[in-house]
Amino acid sequence: MTSTTGVASRAMAGFGKSALGRAFGSWLGKIAGGFLILLLLMAIFAPWITPFDYAAQDLMNGNTPPAWPHLLGTDRFGRDVLSRVIYGARTSLSVSATAIAISVSVGMTLGAAAGYFGGLFERVVMTVVDLTWSFPDILIALIFVAIIGPGLTSTMFAIAIAYLAQFTRLTRAQIVQLKRETFIEATINLGARPSHILLRHLLPNAIAPVIVVGMLAIGDGIVLEATLGFFGLGAQPPTPSWGAMMSSGTAQLFLSPWVIIFPGVVVAVTVVAVNLFGDELIRALDIRDRIRGA
Amino acid sequence: MTALLEVRNLSKQFTSAGGPFRKARAMHAVNDVSFDLPKGRVIGVVGESGCGKSTLARLILRLIEPSAGTLRFDGQDLRAKSPGEMRRLRARMQMVFQDPYSAIDPRYTIARAVLEPFKVQGQKPTQLPAEEVAALLSMVGLSPGLASSYPHQLSGGQKQRVGIARALALRPSLLVLDEPTASLDVSVQAQIISLLQQLRDELGLTFLFISHDLRLVRYFCDEILVMYLGRVVEALPDTDAAARHPYTATLRESTFAVDPKQRRVITPLEGEVPSPFDLPPGCAFADRCRHARAICRTDTPALVAHDGHAVACHNPL
């Protein structure tokens, strides 16, 4: 049996409940997945669960160490670190997820078209896409900052472009491999139009690994967002962002280390959780070979 | 008898472009093949791997575009058809594939797979979809209860039956069978062959049967085309006709009898099928032929018929 069919048939339920259920099956999956759900809830319900206004300054109480009522302490403007970390989750997750969503949609469209039509079109698309890959992420971000100025929009575009090549290549690889399957030839022979082949057979069979890689990329996107924030190219004050918070904490690294440590820890734990859960999903869907093939 | 399918001088050349590190190469996968397939007949195409038999099947259905030659299906020039016309015509000429394991989309239920032909052709089944599925599955000897199963829940033989049901859904007149039993167990192979025979009688189908198995072709077909390196070297008008091409004779000799008392001391053919790239002039079989003469290495023999039995050999047996 050819690998794709076997794999696809085992992942037949696709990206349905069963795969997610199986990803949650192991204790690693439970911990990582649980953390991510918690983070997501925190981001969604931030206004209701934060003890303080994330932007409220209290200069008299600047740089206070973790203690009641500021559980994670305050920064030099006396802003509550916990509230800012919770709001930061909102910024980080939404920016990263939106950027990756753009990247996945564009990448899948380009990759599917390139893989299906082949020829000169494929070569042009893949060359352009590979070109974006050869620039460092920071440089891409700088270009956007130069064009539209610093801020979350630039960050979003920078992340979207930084990961575009990965999704385009992955989708194209899937499509090229699937195109050789007998069921595609059989369906062409039934008299199916290219759109039917592409939308009813190729894409549905190619989607699972792309989604999983997309999910893993959200973790990377969070790091990139934090990095850009750290350099002042991303979120602008007073918007709370984990990267920007760490950046502002560097000035008092030894005086009030909690300002830099807590956002740092949250970034690290989030990225680890995303990767662990992504790994569990890959195992549950049994698509490791297909992801590596890209 | 009218020919349902007329194949004339059909050729396919694959070329690999040259580059700084390699020469451009040309391969004649199918070379100047002509034959008529009359309505209701079964023609077998037999040959070893690389002889071009599977490419021939795909050229006839225009799944691969021929390099030269003409194809007439039911009097219509297939190669003159626009993509849209060709798509509609496909309803009448179907194929059963060698590998049943990958012939159905793993994400499709059996019911959806069997109804897909109607969907892509924009046709409505004559009965309710569920009834149509049940009828098609019963026709190929499957329980209608399998309709909601996925391909991975079926055995190889069952999947091949689904493949046949899909191919027959639109009531085609021509069915091209590309080694339909080669990846199945022998006991299941017999089931599928019997099913195909029964369907042929019931539906009045015309078959082109591609196989490497001379025994199977002899059993199943009315006429046999023997291919070697892209060419038809012999066209046997009936399955018991004596072989006139040395290659056909060797192929027959190499096919073992299923009887320990008939152990033949066969003189196996020396050597193997040469590379199909950049073939030398002359008969492609000359290097392995015991009867080869000087002319065999310079002139390509033409396929010449004598009493309906055509052979491409300078020195036929």
Place this chain on the structure above:
Amino acid sequence: MTMLEVRDLEVAFGPIAPLSGVSFSLSKGETLGIVGESGSGKSLAAMSVLGLLPLSGGRITAGSIIFDGQELAGLPEPAYRKLRGGRIGLITQNPMTSLDPLQKIGPQVDAVAVLHLGMTSAQARARTVDILGTLRIPEPALICNRYPHQMSGGMKQRIVIAMALAADPDLLVADEPTTALDVTVQAQIIRLLDDLVKERDLALVLITHDMSVVAQTCDKVVVMYAGRVVERGTVTAIFDAPQHPYTQALIGCIPGAAGADEHLTSIPGTVPTVLNYPKGCPFHTRCAHMQPICTTDVPAFVSHNDSAAACHFAGDMK
């Protein structure tokens, strides 16, 4: 002289027992065919003889394998390693994967004699050239400097056979040696194996799904179905008067076996997989002669001339 005797072999992978009650024996100069469809356990029987079960997590739970007087069941791996490739040669189905693509043919074959016979590489090379010559490979000395990808499928299979012969084995196990090859090449290889058995007085276990290959080469036959032997005997007895309905069907479903125009026997249903081996007689789910007893009791062997069939009604039907 009996070279190999397998008695009541039972193999388990965890709770699953894909092989049980397998017995056969063979002597020098004999070819034994183990025939069956996919999932019949025929390759597993060969792996057990070669001590390769632990690789995939299986173990022998009962029975014995006696090779030239030595018990192999439970033999530790280091001792097995000396036998394998040495006194027991293996020919696999796919020659493409049996050869190292990065190494020239000569050194690959030489290594066997160096390892098992303690030869120097010069001695081993002389021996390699000699063996390649006996396998009717043209210009053996030149072939030694070729890489596997430069050779055709049939030629590669001959190299694999040469490797199996390099240490002068007493027993050769060939697992579907011609399945991946074209008909004309299959005929060459089968004839070659046949000659080797006679010339070198080898014992050959030939595993195949093809009854015609069995008819042409074997002296004895073991027919396997769903992890059990259903019939065994001499090749003439098996083909003249098969007693087990499965054997009869296996011969009958080959086109032209029973006569040119006779209808194919087809066996309804599908081959059971190891996860759903039937109780009682393993064939009862597909057997036309099934009776209530077949669903509950594993049939004992009933002898008939030179064969024995495990069927409750062996001899009663034709």
